[in-house]
Amino acid sequence: MNAALPRTLEAGIPYELELETVRADGRRGWMLARGEPLKDDAGKIIGARGIAQDITARKQAELNLERSDAQLRASLTESPSLMFRKDIQGRYVFVNDRFKEAFGLKPAQVLSRTDEEIFPPEQAEQFARHDARALAARSAIMVEEAAHYVDGPHTSLVAKFPVIDANGKIINLGGIATDISEQKHAEIQLRRTNRALRVLSAINQALVRGESEQGLMKQAC
Numbered sequence: 771m772n773a774a775l776p777r778t779l780e781a782g783i784p785y786e787l788e789l790e791t792v793r794a795d796g797r798r799g800w801m802l803a804r805g806e807p808l809k810d811d812a813g814k815i816i817g818a819r820g821i822a823q824d825i826t827a828r829k830q831a832e833l834n835l836e837r838s839d840a841q842l843r844a845s846l847t848e849s850p851s852l853m854f855r856k857d858i859q860g861r862y863v864f865v866n867d868r869f870k871e872a873f874g875l876k877p878a879q880v881l882s883r884t885d886e887e888i889f890p891p892e893q894a895e896q897f898a899r900h901d902a903r904a905l906a907a908r909s910a911i912m913v914e915e916a917a918h919y920v921d922g923p924h925t926s927l928v929a930k931f932p933v934i935d936a937n938g939k940i941i942n943l944g945g946i947a948t949d950i951s952e953q954k955h956a957e958i959q960l961r962r963t964n965r966a967l968r969v970l971s972a973i974n975q976a977l978v979r980g981e982s983e984q985g986l987m988k989q990a991c
Contacts, residue, residue: 799826852947874920904930
């Protein structure tokens with residue numbers, strides 16, 4: 771404010787400043803200071819007048835919002851899940867770092883582009899089909915999607931959801947894809963193991979009941 775006041779007195783320039791303050795008890799706060807020149811009948815500047823308003827609560831709310839936004843951006847960027855958002859034409863408007871890393875893409879290769887422009891036809895068709903389901907339902911859906919990352923094929927559990935504005939209009943489609951490839955591999959291995967155990971159990975029963983080599987072979991087959 772010390773710099774603004776001389777400008778007001780010398781050049782007649784009004785000012786509006788946000789100033790950080792320190793109170794007598796050591797607490798910090800914020801003031802909004804406004805001022806304008808005072809002129810005599812001849813138009814000569816003879817002084818200045820101003821008012822100061824305590825805006826500590828507002829500034830604290832703004833700072834809290836900024837921190838929350840920063841934390842949200844960090845969580846989206848650093849999440850191990852693939853996160854994305856598309857406009858209603860299917861063009862990507864946001865992808866997090868994990869998405870770009872998984873597919874080996876740079877921002878210019880994905881933002882403002884559609885799945886058809888980025889991925890192989892079969893993969894793009896799968897994504898588009900599930901997008902259409904979520905938009906038609908106007909609610910979140912959970913689907914499994916197969917995709918080819920830079921390190922090979924993966925299976926993801928994907929939540930897709932429409933982003934709806936206050937007027938009920940769908941403005942975006944959001945998505946969060948969690949890699950479940952290891953889980954799917956474990957399920958396949960478990961099914962194979964169970965199938966082998968069932969075969970062994972059946973053969974054991976055949977051995978117990980078998981009365982001849984020919985009968986045993988027939989039951990085993």
